[in-house]
Amino acid sequence: MSELKDYRKQGKAARDQCPRSAHAEPGHIDRDPLPLIEASGAGRVKSLVALRNGRMLVSPFAFYRGSALLQAHDLAGTPNMGVSAPICGDCHLMNFGGFATPERNLLFGVNDFDETHPGPWEWDLKRLVASFMVAARDLRHSEGVAQAVCREVVGAYQKTMAEHAEQGALEIWYDRLSYDDLLEQANTQSAVKEVQRSMDKAARRTHAELLPKISERDEHGRLHIRDDLPEIFHLHERSSLLDKDDDWMRLKHWQPLYQTLMRDYRNTLQADRRELLSRFHVHDLVFKVVGVGSVGTRCLVALLTDDQAQPLFLQFKEARRSVLADYLKVKSRPRHEGQRVVEGQRLMQSASDLFLGWTKGSDGRHFYVRQLRDMKISAELETFDSSIFEAYGRVCGRALARAHAKASGRAAEISGYIGKSDSLADALLEYAQVYAEQNERDFERFQQACRKGRLEARSEADFVADHLP
Known part of the structure; x- marks a missing residue:
């Protein structure tokens, strides 16, 4: 128990060098997004870069999903507590979902690791919280709902990390978030129906x-x-x-x-x-x-x-x-x-x-x-009412904390840093609001570049038309 307390103290001591309020800082956002977007197209199939741009043009949220390099650049200018561990690297809300274990059980968690890399756990959490703010605005949820879901994400992460801080290494390793767990936690009838619908859909995706x-x-x-x-x-x-x-x-x-x-x-x-x-x-x-x-x-x-x-x-x-x-x-x-x-x-x-x-x-x-596809399912955000959206935020926050605790082995230290107050949630809500606005400005620059021909953008229909007999 004394060792556990020491780890918590180490995490709490990290606040001296990196106050939790400092996480409101948006990072290196004083930059032109276009060179970074162009750089991210290097090495791709040339004809498909235009399709990528076309998909990113659909909405500010689609643009956010496609511009992980931009936020990585910006996050490099933000503080962190000093714990480096394997992180997702592209932790937006659509990179969570259901997947099958080798035993054919359906679990929920992070399901995209293309950008995984050792790094600060805060980067994943910031990208996730900001994605909920961007998506909430894109889906025309009220500002109150947008703020509430962001707090739900951080609160669930905080609570789950505190739980893991009390657990042994094997207990953390074996922990999993099943759809039966989600069904038990669903606190509205609409949430129960959504979880059951997802389970039924996953069972058919063979x-x-x-x-x-x-x-x-x-x-x-x-x-x-x-x-x-x-x-x-x-x-x-x-x-x-x-x-x-x-x-x-x-x-x-x-x-x-x-x-x-x-x-x-x-x-x-x-x-x-x-x-x-x-x-x-x-x-x-x-x-x-x-x-x-x-x-x-x-x-x-x-x-x-x-x-x-x-x-x-x-x-x-x-x-x-x-x-x-x-x-x-x-x-x-x-x-x-x-x-x-x-x-x-x-x-x-x-x-x-x-x-x-x-x-x-x-x-x-x-x-x-x-x-390919095997029992894999993703959220259908357009079908979510505000209560399901907030519930989904809680689930993602919990899943991310579980992933970080398992991969890092430093749950007690991270939990000690976060503490029991709303300090981190307050800072990350401010970060999400500022970064969502930055994302909208970047999206406008991107739209202009596509309209003026600096970047080529084509839709699915354009490609189909090219190959009509």
Whole structure:
């Protein structure tokens, strides 16, 4: 118990160097957002950068989702208490959701780790709270609701971290947030219905259910995935959106690329999972455009089946250097970016995908691998009333605290710093308000750049029209 108190004291002592009120500071916001946005497009598929810009143009919240690099730059100018641990790196509210454990249990937590990197826990919490403020304004919730949900996020984080500060390492490691837990905590009838609807939806999101939706047999009876521009396309067919000079276009077929990716990937799996994977054979490989911020990075989906014609969809997602890397002194231990993502996910999640691993393409690009879609669900914010929105904030705050406690092993120190008062919540609410306004200014600059032609922006409909017969 004395050691626990010492850790709490260490956390409390950190307030001398970094007062909790200092977290209201917005950071390095005196900058032009456009060069950073342009820099974030480097190395992506050229034709898809315009689609990424088009998706970011939809709303200030869509822009916020796609501009993690901007906030990483800004956060580098903010204070922190000095605890560095694996963090999500892109911790906005749409990067939480439901996912399946290898035992087919449905859990809730952080579910996107493309930008994971050792860093201050405060950065994740600030990006999350600001995302709720931006989304609340975007969804036309009142200022009162926006402020309340931000306080709910911080309050849940504070309470959960205090609980973990009293627990042993194994107890924290085994802790998980299930949908049954969420159902028990739902305090309104609408919240109960939303959780139950999500559980029912997740149960339907299986490989077997997906197969007839996105695949078919050709005239020779061969199983393949249907093109659905601009979301899904084959690499070497007329529908391809890859640039003509792209190195993948020099390949005559997708199979050499698939074989290269699989060779290294198998070695990152446990022996029993390699054996399971060996019972599937591949039919097709396609390019899949995903998300907002990830548009233009490379993502492939392979369709495999076993001897009973039961499907498995594997997703190979490009792992680029974390947007945090240039703004933090601490370095990521793995040199392989896919390994960085996988190890960060394993540290922060309660349980991870059965087929989670990493690999490298023949061109030297790094990828991580996981199942596509399998029981994965995300929030449908447009359906949330104010009470569900606030409840979702509480759940995200709790899930983030659990992830940070597990990954850092320093819950007592963090909890000691936060304390029992509303000091941190007050500061982060102010931060969220200021940063939401900054995001709106950046969005206006972005809109102007697209209108004037400095940045090209195209919609899904534009790409479809290009390929009409």
